[in-house]
Amino acid sequence: MVFDPMCGSFSRRRFVRGGALTLAALAESRSLLYATPEIQETEDNQEGPYYKPGAPIRSNLVEKGMPGTRLLLTGKVLGLDGKPLPNAEIDLWQADANGQYDNIGFRLRGRVFTNDSGLYQIETIIPRHYGAGSYPRPPHLHVKVRKGDGPVLTTQLYFRGNPYNYHDPSVRPSLLLDLKDNGGNGKSAEFQFVIRTA
Numbered sequence: 697m698v699f700d701p702m703c704g705s706f707s708r709r710r711f712v713r714g715g716a717l718t719l720a721a722l723a724e725s726r727s728l729l730y731a732t733p734e735i736q737e738t739e740d741n742q743e744g745p746y747y748k749p750g751a752p753i754r755s756n757l758v759e760k761g762m763p764g765t766r767l768l769l770t771g772k773v774l775g776l777d778g779k780p781l782p783n784a785e786i787d788l789w790q791a792d793a794n795g796q797y798d799n800i801g802f803r804l805r806g807r808v809f810t811n812d813s814g815l816y817q818i819e820t821i822i823p824r825h826y827g828a829g830s831y832p833r834p835p836h837l838h839v840k841v842r843k844g845d846g847p848v849l850t851t852q853l854y855f856r857g858n859p860y861n862y863h864d865p866s867v868r869p870s871l872l873l874d875l876k877d878n879g880g881n882g883k884s885a886e887f888q889f890v891i892r893t894a
């Protein structure tokens with residue numbers, strides 16, 4: 697029997713095409729099962745170089761005399777089925793009002809857990825943009841969100857309308873915070889996380 701290279705090549709193409717179809721079908725079935733126009737899994741975003749595990753559990757990251765506009769961030773953590781997740785962890789780290797991260801201690805780093813209704817609240821400040829050159833990073837909050845030992849969502853939240861957003865390819869429309877006045881005490885914003893739990 698003579699080996700037919702065309703046949704081998706054809707087989708490999710079939711295999712690759714079949715794999716692509718399977719992936720597409722999986723993606724479609726997942727979206728049919730879990731995603732509605734109201735419930736979309738929160739987009740991930742890069743971790744960046746400054747994450748430090750072991751941040752203290754605290755909902756108020758503002759220290760006495762800390763410069764910067766106060767920011768009250770609230771919202772819910774939901775599963776892909778849209779149900780609130782109690783006791784989900786949000787691990788937040790960010791730059792300060794000068795665009796600096798604390799890489800020695802835990803200033804502007806903290807973890808909070810959602811309550812029985814899946815609600816969380818974090819008091820912090822609005823970070824400054826940072827980075828030199830033509831493409832400074834826009835102001836952003838880094839977060840890792842998880843429920844128990846489930847998968848970790850690592851993402852970043854940005855601030856709608858900030859001029860530095862337009863230079864940064866990581867900014868996603870779904871990750872923009874809308875700032876509101878918080879009754880004379882800085883700003884507030886809401887963000888709903890939708891995460892996988894398994």
Ligand SMILES: [Fe+2]
Binds near residue numbers: 744
């Ligand atoms: Fe950052």
